[in-house]
Amino acid sequence: MSSISLEVKDLAINLSGNQVIKDMNFKIKKNTLTTFLGPSGSGKTTVLRAIAGLNQKIAGKILLDDTEIQNLAANQRNIGMIFQSYALFPNLSVFENVAYGLRVRKEPKATIKEKVDAILKTVNLQDKEQSYPENLSGGQKQRVAIARAMVLEPKILLLDEPLSALDAKIRIELRNQIREYQQRLGITMLFVTHDQAEAMAISDEIIVMDNGKVQQQGSPLEIYTHPQNIFIAKFIGNHNILDAAQLRSLGVELAENDKSNFIIRPELFQISITGDSSDYMAVSGKVKNISILGDRFEYRFITENGLELKVEFLNQQQAFMIETAITFYVKKDNIERVGI
Amino acid sequence: MEKHIDRIIAKIVITLISIYLAAPIVATIMYSFAKSWVNTILPDGWTFEWYLQLITNSDFLSALARSIILGFVTTIIAMCCFLPVVFYANVYDESIKAKLRFITVLPFTIPGIVLVTGLVRVYANLPVPQMLVLLLAISLLSLPVTYQALDNAFIAHDFRAMFEQALILGDSPIKAFVKVVIPNIRVGMFIAMLLTFTNAFGEYVLTNIILGGNYETLKIYMYRLMQSNGQASSVLTTVYFFFLAIISIIMIAIMKWQGSKKAEEVEDTKKL
Ligand SMILES: Nc1ncnc2c1ncn2[C@@H]1O[C@H](COP(=O)(O)OP(=O)(O)OP(=O)(O)O)[C@@H](O)[C@H]1O
Ligand SMILES: [Mg+2]
Numbered sequence: 001m002s003s004i005s006l007e008v009k010d011l012a013i014n015l016s017g018n019q020v021i022k023d024m025n026f027k028i029k030k031n032t033l034t035t036f037l038g039p040s041g042s043g044k045t046t047v048l049r050a051i052a053g054l055n056q057k058i059a060g061k062i063l064l065d066d067t068e069i070q071n072l073a074a075n076q077r078n079i080g081m082i083f084q085s086y087a088l089f090p091n092l093s094v095f096e097n098v099a100y101g102l103r104v105r106k107e108p109k110a111t112i113k114e115k116v117d118a119i120l121k122t123v124n125l126q127d128k129e130q131s132y133p134e135n136l137s138g139g140q141k142q143r144v145a146i147a148r149a150m151v152l153e154p155k156i157l158l159l160d161e162p163l164s165a166l167d168a169k170i171r172i173e174l175r176n177q178i179r180e181y182q183q184r185l186g187i188t189m190l191f192v193t194h195d196q197a198e199a200m201a202i203s204d205e206i207i208v209m210d211n212g213k214v215q216q217q218g219s220p221l222e223i224y225t226h227p228q229n230i231f232i233a234k235f236i237g238n239h240n241i242l243d244a245a246q247l248r249s250l251g252v253e254l255a256e257n258d259k260s261n262f263i264i265r266p267e268l269f270q271i272s273i274t275g276d277s278s279d280y281m282a283v284s285g286k287v288k289n290i291s292i293l294g295d296r297f298e299y300r301f302i303t304e305n306g307l308e309l310k311v312e313f314l315n316q317q318q319a320f321m322i323e324t325a326i327t328f329y330v331k332k333d334n335i336e337r338v339g340i
Numbered sequence: 341m342e343k344h345i346d347r348i349i350a351k352i353v354i355t356l357i358s359i360y361l362a363a364p365i366v367a368t369i370m371y372s373f374a375k376s377w378v379n380t381i382l383p384d385g386w387t388f389e390w391y392l393q394l395i396t397n398s399d400f401l402s403a404l405a406r407s408i409i410l411g412f413v414t415t416i417i418a419m420c421c422f423l424p425v426v427f428y429a430n431v432y433d434e435s436i437k438a439k440l441r442f443i444t445v446l447p448f449t450i451p452g453i454v455l456v457t458g459l460v461r462v463y464a465n466l467p468v469p470q471m472l473v474l475l476l477a478i479s480l481l482s483l484p485v486t487y488q489a490l491d492n493a494f495i496a497h498d499f500r501a502m503f504e505q506a507l508i509l510g511d512s513p514i515k516a517f518v519k520v521v522i523p524n525i526r527v528g529m530f531i532a533m534l535l536t537f538t539n540a541f542g543e544y545v546l547t548n549i550i551l552g553g554n555y556e557t558l559k560i561y562m563y564r565l566m567q568s569n570g571q572a573s574s575v576l577t578t579v580y581f582f583f584l585a586i587i588s589i590i591m592i593a594i595m596k597w598q599g600s601k602k603a604e605e606v607e608d609t610k611k612l
Contacts, residue, residue, distance in 0.1 A: 054504050074507040081508045087501035091523040101509035152509070 002066060005030040005188040006051065006156050011060035013046055013212075020046050021212045024060070028156070032204040033182045033189045037196060039235065043212045044192045048158045051190070052081045064155055080154035084161045086145040088133040094120070094144050095129045101152040119151040122181065139170045143177075150181065156188045163198070175202050196236050200224065208232050229339045230261055238298075239263040240309050241338075249305050252281055252332065263336045266298070266312040269328040281335070283309065284327040287320045301328070365581065372575040390575045400576070403561035407541050410478070410557060414540035415533050418479040418486050423529070426487065427521065430494040431503055437491075444487040447480060455481070456549045474550045481546070482539040486532050493528020527598055531591055538587055542580075 006028040013021035021043050028034045036044045049055045051062055053074035062070045069077050088097050095116055102112045120126045123143040133141060142162060149157055162178070163171045179202040182189050193199055199206050200220045208215040208223060216228045227233040233241055242250075244258045273280050285303040297319050299311045311328060320326060372390055374383030394400050429437050447455075455477065463473045499521060506516035522529070544559040556564075562580065565573040 052504075052508055054507075074504070075510045075512060077508075079508065081505070083498075083501040083505060085498040085501050087498060087505040089502060089506075089520050089524070090497060091520070100506070104510040104515075148509070 003029050004063075005032075005065065006190070007061075007063040007066075008047070008051070009061040009063070011047065011050065011058060011062070013043075013050055013055060013058050015046065015055075019212065021050070024209075024212070024214055026207055026214050026217055028188060028190060029205070030188050031186045033179060033191060033202055034205045034207060035199040035203040036190060036192045036207050036209060037194070037199040037235075038209040038215075039194055042210045044194075044209065045160055047209075048081070048160050048190070048192055051156075052079050052158055053077050078152075078155050080149035080152060080157040082142075082145045082149055082157070082159045082162050084164060086133075086141045088141055088144055088148075090133050092132075093129065094125060094131050094133070094136070097133070097144055098148045098151055100148060105152075115151055116147075119147045122150075122185075123147045123177075138166050139174055142166065142174060146178065146181065150185065150187065154187075156190060159189060159191045161192050161194070163193075171198070172201075178202065200236075208235065210235075225265075226336060227263065227338055233263050233338055237265065238310055238312075239265050242307075246307060247335070249307065250281055250283055250303065252335070260337045261339075263338055264309070264330055264334070265336075266310040267296075268330055268334045269309075269311045269313075270330070271326070271328060273329050279331055279333070280329040281332055282327055282329050284325070285309075287322055287324045287326065290319060290322060292319070301326075368574045368581075369578050371571060372578045374571070390571050394572060394575050394579070399556075399561060403556050403558045406555060407558040410475070410543070410547070411537040411541035413475055414478045414482065415536045417475055418482055418536045419529070419533065421479065422483065422486050422490060426490040426494065427499075427517070430491070431500045440487065444484050447483055453545065453549075456546055460550060470550055471555070474546060474555075477546050477550070478540045478543050479536075481543075482536045485535040485539065489528055489532035489535055490525070493525035493532070497524055499524070527594060531594060534587055534591055538584065542584075 004027050008024055008026050011021055011024040012019070024047065036047070038044050046055065050058050050070075053069070053072060053076075058070060060070070061068055064077065064079070089100065092100070098116045098119060099112050102115060107115075117126065117129075120129060123146055125140060125143055125147065128136065128140060128144075133144070136144065145162070159178070163174055166174065175198055178189075178191070181187070191199075191202070203220050205217060206220055206223050207217045210231055216223055216232050218226075223232065223236055227236055227239075230241060233239050240263060242262045242264065244254050244260055244262070247262050248254055283301075283303050285301055285307075287299050288302050288308070289300040291298040292315075294315070296312050296314050299313075299320065301309045301311045303309065370383060371377055373386050373388070375385040375387050375389075377383040425440070429440055459473055459477055463470075502520050502524070503513075503516055506520045507513065511519065542559055543557070544563070547555065547557050548560055552560075558576075558580070562573060562576050565576060
């Protein structure tokens with residue numbers, strides 16, 4: 001059996017004359033949590049709907065466990081999906097919401113009771129069995145939606161920005177819970193978000209998409225440290241992005257015709273060097289601004305030739321005051337070359 | 341001081357208008373219970389005789405039955421035609437709503453008489469039963485109210501996501517519609533049905549012209565009675581008036597109950 005759960009091949013989707021998805025290819029491994037990360041309007045929902053079978057007209061192939069499913073109706077794919085609005089059925093109790101799919105499958109009553117009870121226990125809602133959706137908090141509704149999808153043991157579970165309606169604290173709590181369910185129950189999940197911190201925190205793999213195309217797929221660390229283009233670099237982190245001329249002005253030697261862009265991550269600046277000083281780029285200038293982010297300080301730093309850089313340090317020592325003249329060092333190996 | 345006078349004048353005007361509107365109703369109701377009421381300010385005495393006469397009258401009973409049948413069948417036709425359309429517009433294609441809204445006001449702008457003449461002309465020589473023409477025409481005329489009531493029913497929830505969720509959980513589209521859409525629009529549907537029913541039940545112009553004497557509904561019977569027997573017709577008018585009043589009260593009660601439920605929900609979400 002292959003380790004690939006879902007494979008999307010040459011997917012193209014046209015919505016009312018608008019080429020929303022162009023030639024998309026990616027694979028998702030079994031029992032992993034993959035996030036689809038991209039800005040609003042990049043086509044995340046559209047792809048998810050195509051996988052679930054809710055878009056009628058698509059070009060390309062979708063394979064689930066090595067079987068083509070693009071021609072199956074939504075109710076025959078054995079895929080779970082969680083909508084942004086949760087889509088709980090207001091006329092049914094929590095128990096009946098969760099039991100819905102099992103009843104459709106005509107499972108015996110005793111089995112239904114057993115499975116629903118077990119999954120409600122997993123999501124910590126056993127005491128809400130008889131409540132109705134209107135009497136639940138946002139986080140509880142979300143967990144009912146998750147239970148309703150998971151109880152059917154779908155081959156893959158799609159989640160479309162499941163946390164976007166919740167406030168910051170619950171979001172973090174719930175995203176960790178979702179990750180925990182995923183690992184505990186061994187579910188393959190495709191999780192859509194436009195929040196890079198969320199994607200970083202819970203994913204095995206991230207697929208960055210923009211403009212109807214996959215921009216890069218990789219582990220969170222890979223994507224963070226080696227973004228393949230400027231768009232990803234800007235979207236994924238708070239990186240300093242410099243062109244060749246700017247980097248040259250900081251004293252780094254580059255080939256005459258080098259037109260690349262470069263990123264320097266703000267956390268890679270140091271205040272002292274160890275070893276050979278020719279391994280380092282030194283930048284002198286003044287601190288212009290400081291933001292105290294609790295665990296770390298974020299500085300805006302102006303170099304002597306007027307370039308503005310973002311520099312971060314952990315909150316372990318006295319912060320530099322504004323207008324302090326200072327020299328920072330960055331290891332040349334840590335300056336990352338990226339495509340346009 | 342001036343404000344005070346304004347208030348008094350306003351009150352007087354409102355009272356006069358109320359009396360003007362209420363007087364015929366009160367008089368009709370009194371007349372329906374009167375023994376005889378000629379050349380006196382108040383009737384000579386009170387009686388239920390006219391009511392007894394009416395409910396034992398076979399003409400009345402069959403007219404009533406015909407009106408009820410007309411109401412029911414029209415309601416069913418209207419629901420079968422419009423519910424799927426409103427559902428489709430709300431769930432799949434919001435962009436057709438603007439067009440729908442235009443179509444739904446057409447019955448307001450085209451006078452009934454024009455519609456009838458057109459319908460009679462077109463269908464007179466075709467082998468289509470007149471009854472069917474009438475039923476469809478009345479359903480169409482009820483479109484503005486039916487559409488509005490149904491459309492409102494779809495505001496409360498994200499029906500598209502609910503419907504699609506049911507599909508993903510394995511249901512067929514029809515089962516999904518019956519299991520998750522209908523139960524959540526039932527109040528709106530009920531109001532739409534009541535409105536369509538009363539509309540068809542009290543329809544006069546179309547019925548009279550298309551079927552006329554061949555199918556005497558309550559309204560047609562009422563007009564015929566008015567010309568022959570004043571007292572009997574006042575009984576019928578009273579009965580009819582209370583029938584409509586009860587339906588209106590039911591609808592107002594439902595809407596109030598729903599409104600207060602919504603307000604509660606808003607309160608609940610604020611608490612979270
Ligand atoms: N029915 C439609 N007809 C035409 N264009 C559409 C339709 N639905 C969506 N689009 C367009 O397709 C693009 C992708 O939309 P999609 O909803 O997939 O984006 P998304 O990445 O999920 O965005 P968000 O983060 O805002 O949810 C958008 O530019 C949108 O305007
Ligand atoms: Mg979306």
